[in-house]
Amino acid sequence: MISGESRAADRPGETDGSALRGKVAIVTGGASGLGRAMALTLGKAGARVVVADLDVRGGREVADMVGGHFRACDVSDLDANRALVDFAREQCGGVDIALLNAGVATGCGVGEDFDPARYRRAMGANLDGVVFGTHAVLPALRARGGGAIVATSSLAGLAAVPLDPLYAANKHAVVGLTRSLGPALAAENVRFNAVCPGFAESRIIDPLRDMLSEQGLPIIPAQVVADTVLRILTGDGTGECWFIQVDRDPEPFRFRTVPGPGKPAGT
Template sequence: MPVDFTGKVALVTGGSNGIGAASARRLASRGVRVVVADVDADQGKAVADEIGGVFVRCDVTVPSDSAEAVALAVREFGGLDIAFLNAGIGTGCSLGDDFDVDVYRRAMAINLDGVVYGAHHALPEVRKRGGQIIATASMAGLMPMPGDPVYGANKAAVVGLVRSLGGAYPDVRVNALCPAFADTNIIVPLRSTLEEIGMPILPVSAVVDTFMSIVEGSGTGEAWFVQAGRSSEPFGFRNPPGPRAADGSRIEAARKDPVSIALEEN
């Protein structure tokens, strides 16, 4: 039976286009009141007006902007149930001769810092309503990304952050959305190469379908992949080896610690 989202409130960063805009539209169609946050005021306002939401200009690299976006959701709609921290950029920057410190810092600021700031400011309000935080990571956070190692590092960090937060806050669900190459502006510089090598490009609707599966689900600390020709589900991480005593036995005291339990070997 479909989940009833009537009256729920969502904040979507990077909500003016691509996955953010499509997710905002899908949430609104299910009765969710949406705050669209983006640096693109014209397009962001257009999306917000279209879905009966509100727009806030939000540069996710500025902590006070994330704080204001959350505060606006509370002022306008009374609280916050879903924080979709989706804003992100590609870099095209390697660590070779083309390495650019400014490009690197901008990518870190948007792709990782923006999620950290957004989660920090959203957590108090989301916890009040037993809500959830979803961050857009990438398949690049689950597998090597030789063509854009800086982007891969950003997204792997987001996956690690989400997995840790999922265990740190039992009253809030925190998950990651990890799409492969989707039909958004971020792949514009790569599109011809992807087409030449026959790499499938995901329709945005497929990514939003998985986003809604996360929203409607019950898990936390999960990283849901979205890959062409595959049914989306949480990626199955193999647990690293946990601590053992000198005789090889498990550390029973450590087993009582949820963090240690999470690190136990299979």
């Protein structure tokens, strides 16, 4: 195992994913956008994929495309996450990989536009979905002798986002969880990493498309994110948060070390 700030330079830019052949993978938010690309990429690599989403039609379509299974799941509900894992174990015999990707836009701030229902919905999908998903899948990974979890965060989890502070808050929380759980789970042979894409092809950016176009900001293809997830899964790092930005090779973000205690005055 390698700690969170490990060797990006040692990883190849591309991988065929052959090491994933026969592995069982759960992909939440798999009906569209990033999750769809992840599910298709894992299916192409030979993994057995369980697609989870609230979009039943889209989820079943993706599952059919990869010869996998579909399960409707609200990731903000702990029991639904447990039921999803139970379903994967029943259908596929176990779980080796969990891509905790489901997420939504916040839709409000903390001022006059604050909406408690929208806030809870966003935190439920973007943060609880990762926490609950991790809690639910860990027993299944342990039963296989280990495995891998990749959570979808965002560049909003690595930088200040004044225009959407609540989205930044839940994505920062996923980054903190990743950096902490990576080393915490290493002894159990469970690797925990995150992807942190910029503006990538998904439903979340639908309200921003005109603005992005006007400012000449390109949208990152969902496949680039899926390929990065494949690199993470076939690597050996843990506790890493891989940034994905236009015209840059994805790699783990280099966090600065927190300053240690200072010396008392006069010493």
